[in-house]
Amino acid sequence: MSTAEDNAATRVVLAVNFNHDGAGVLLVDGRIGGFVCTERRSRLKKHPGLRAEDLDELLDQASVSLADVDHVLLCNLHNMDSPDVPHLHGSDLKDTWFEFWLNQHNDRVRIRDRTIPCTVNPDHHLIHAAAAYYTSPFDAGVSLAIDPLGCRAFAGRGNRLYPLRRGYDEWFTANIGYTSVAELLFGTGIVGAGKVMGLAPYGRTSAIDDADWKAVSTFAELLALASTDAVTVRVAEREVNASLAYAIQLGLERQLSLVLDDLGDVCRRNNLPAHLCLSGGTALNAIANQTCFTASTFDRLHLHPACGDDGTALGAALWYWHHVLGRPRQPFDNAELMYGRRGYPPARTAAAVDAAVAAHPGLLTVDRPADHVHAAADLISAGAVVGWYDGASEVGPRALGHRSMLADPRSPTVRDRLNSEVKYRESFRPFAPSVLNEHAGAWFGLTDSPFMLRACPVLRDGVPAITHVDGTSRIQTVTRRDNPPYHALLRRFHELTGVPMVLNTSLNTRGRPIDETPEDALDTLVNTNLDYLVFPGVVVEHRRCERPE
Structure with missing residues (x-):
């Protein structure tokens, strides 16, 4: 043949x-x-x-x-x-x-x-760029892939991708610098980068804002800049230089903006539409994504939820x-991209839950409400932290309403409680909302952000649990088509509270992958101060008085 x-x-x-x-x-x-x-x-x-x-x-x-x-x-x-x-x-x-x-x-x-x-x-x-381009709705545009190994761009037309020889690697250093900062502050580059993004707003100083960035070309020079009137944050038993996190975040945004300016010119000269696809581990930086896209000449942006490897x-x-x-x-469809191919059907979920509950005798109670969606929303509005388990697990590192912990975004105390008693992670780490897409514009000035990869200002008061120290939030917009049960939960919470969103974080604890099976989820319930775990048709509660030491 x-x-x-x-x-x-x-x-x-x-x-x-x-x-x-x-x-x-x-x-x-x-x-x-x-x-x-x-x-x-x-x-x-x-x-x-x-x-x-x-x-x-x-x-x-x-x-x-x-x-x-x-x-x-x-x-x-x-x-x-x-x-x-x-x-x-x-x-x-x-x-x-x-x-x-x-x-x-x-x-x-x-x-x-x-x-x-x-x-x-x-x-x-x-292949990073291909994941973003071929899953996009664009017939043509540019696809940019950035990670610690480099910054490379490709032009897409129809079903073909062509490399663009732009030489970004000759001067784009923030990708490597971000990894170096993560290693220095948190001991790991691939796990610590997300922590750097969360820490960065705490470290803002006028010295960094006003710096001549053309004079910052080495890591030593970045360290020197971040050491001038540095702001530190206490993490466990040590002080961490938050100004270093802020400096590398600002450096990333400035370098990425220069790349997007150049790629905008490439599109104009080559009669390509102003469509941008972003990929690579750096594209998990939701603040840089939105800040630089908004400042660019691009009209549309697409990211795939698995930006990493x-x-x-x-x-x-x-x-x-x-x-x-x-x-x-x-x-x-969005759902094809954001969720895996196989979840647990209700009957199999119920059987797996029963088996997992039996493995923790005396610790758990099980309820089977007529409407588990309304039951979950009612619990959240009353102040509970609720695990939400539904269908196939998410593709990529963000919880998108299938393996989530949910809480009331109006609460002034739930963020600290989640970080210290449930997630067991650093106190400066922020939390994100899932918001009804039809209300996202009024609250955040942004719609159609289904993968939680874009961050924007919070435009209204009253949701401190999802508002970061810089006034921004990394949002997931939810439509009925993408996730009908989750959309129904948000609608019910909106009816109860007037707020069209819930706090949404991944169903796991520090250092652990997102829970995959009902057994994984129940282990999280048993070993944390999570209040409830909701499966399709099933609500499991931990008998708090019998929680193991």
Whole structure:
């Protein structure tokens, strides 16, 4: 069979990310048939690669076998090793990967007695950019990928992506600087970056605001700038330089704005629409995303919820399907992008909850209300912190209303309680809201932000729990189409309180991945001061008086 015939016969594509945030994707006829994030199942945060049981889950989700797989993409294989994984777990965890063998030309891979054509290590930033571009509603535009390894841009037209030779890596240093600051302040780059973003507003100083940033070209110069009249924040038993966090955040925003200015010119000169896609781990910085997009000449912005390396598996599969095979693009609904392919149906959830409850005798009570959505909203409006578990878990690191802890955004005390008694994390960490999309404009001046990757000013008073120290909030907008039960919960809370949002944070504790199974969720309930855990049709309460020491 000719290459063209081979391409035409290709139906099933498997892609695996072997770097941190290990993940696997199966495309079936161009649609996402399966998605697995390794850490959710292994319970080891940032777990690289894919294990044999994760591969089985992926095949099961897509209802295919290895005999059906026509092409495999092995991404970030042995060329992106992060020191953070051994730091977190005492091992690089490569011994946990499913077994495979590559031929000497790296064009055939053998998995479980089946030899399959493969592509090894497609360009890292290309597949980041592909995840954002090919899931966007745009027919054309630019896709920018930024992470600690670089800052690269691509032009998209139809089903093709083309690299732009812009030389950003010659001067774009904030991506590396952000990782260095995270390591210095919190001991880890890939876990600490989000903490730096939350800490940054506490460290604002006039010295940093007024600095000549052209004179700040090295990390030593950044440290010197941040040490002038530095603001510190106490974290556990030490003082942390919040001004250093503020300096690198401001540096990132200024450098990203310069890139977007240049890319805006590229679009104008090449007759490309002013459509921007952002990807790479740096695109998880919701403040920089929105600040720089708003200041740019771009009209529209799209991000995929898995901006990090878990998204490279999807990007690689979509790039191969569209760019290499030339297959036409298909639109994606938000729900296809933000939630996995398989959740627990109500009957299976109820059985799993019953089994998990039985593992904690005497500690839990179970109620089966006629309307668990209204029950959850009623509990939240009365001041409870409620775990919300529904359907398949989220794709990417943000809780988006399937594995969430929910609370009343009007409460002046719930933020401290969540950080100290439930999440067990640093006191400066902010919380975000899920807001009805139809009311988001009035409260935040922004609509259609379903993936919690854009931050904006809070325009009204009365919601201190989701308002950060700088007056901003990283919002998730919710529509009935994207998530009907969650939308109904928000509507009920709005009816009760007049506020069209709830505080939403991930259902997990510090250092742990987002809970995947009912058993994981119930372990969180038992081992924290979470008040209730709500499943479809089931409300579980912890008998607080019998909480273990």
